[in-house]
Amino acid sequence: MALLAELQEICGRAHARAAGPGDMAGGVRAAFVATPGSAEELAALVAHAGGHGLAVVPVGGGTKADWGGPPSTVDLILDTVRLAGWHKHETGELRATVGAGTRLRDLDPLLRPTGQRLALDPASMWAGGTVGGALAAAETGPLRHFTGPVGNLVDAIDYVDAEGHVRTVRALAAAALCGSLGTLGVIATATLRLHPRPPATVWLRRSVTNPAELYELMLLMETTPLGVAAVEADWPAADPVLARVPRQRVAMEDGQPAAALRPGPGSIAVQIEGTNAGALDRVQTAATLLGGDAAPLPQPPAWWGRLPGGPDDILLRLGGPPAALNAVEYTLRDATAGTASMRGSVGAGVIMAALPGHLAMDRVVSIIEATRYTMTGREGWCTLLRGPAGVHAELRASDPDRPDAARRKTAADPDGRFAPGRLPLRSRG
16 A cells, blocks of 8 residues: 555545445546645646656546546546635736636625626536546536637636646637646636626526428527527427327317427427516517427526436437537437437537437447537537446447547646546537
């Protein structure tokens, strides 16, 4: 246990230990867990691990530890929980520097009294996701419609490189670390761009009967100057039994298809911001434009900003022009007999899709390859975020992003010290 004693000497006896059964990254059990309390301790741990040939995997809130495929080896987990808290808050310049281990849900109460906000609202926020984890996974939420990719919110990042040195990168170099999944370095602190907090926020929801209708309504909200901050789509999975029942002839009621008179299975929801009177005014206008059963809501729908599917489902992230996302919704629906669920920021060009976890591996591979073909043919992309190790392995050869990801990994970590076997995601994804 000499190595454990050396790790404890770096970050304190209470902050390094032998790993237990639950200490895993991507399903791979670790040998040791260390919790550095500063960027300097983090750098010393990485350097020490490198000297002993240890594979290092950083972990924040653990909400996305299974994203990106399993590492081949996990010798040392670097838990960022002690790398939390405020370092600097420049109120006048709308910037804040926070530790990578800071939980996203803790930032809003601190910023609210200043009239500012961090426009980053990913699904992991309420599950304990951290700033470092959101950046490393290029994770965004509904407000992506307003801000664009998560890299747009990053002014600078301090991180530890593969040699154990603390580096500071800004602008595009900082944005390039977003999506790294801990494979290019370990984020220690981030300087984030803030925005003024709107006086009032209201939501609007309307049901839709098919993806084409959803696409048309989304475009309507995109092109209407109503102070729209987010447009989210939700397309739940069909019941797997009912999906196999032959379609019935459409009954007519008063000369219209009866199905059109009932709420459709999907939903479009809109977030509108502004002054108290202005936001309410605009949401009523939006409801009139959307028609159907569109109605204002005092709070977002329960599915707003959440990932589709369940924890055991296979998770994809798809991006590209809205027309491409419209096409892939039909592709996934047909390929899975309606059992795929989709949700996300259609207007911002990114959605998440969940495939049932019980599907056979060869079928999952076939569905994802068909989805990639659909997306790349329309200037889009499809990334497998979470799935069985076998699916990740089978899809490597056909992954169009793999050559660039491998090049970035080799340039930043030639010895494969960080999460070996795992590659970074698309930096602008």
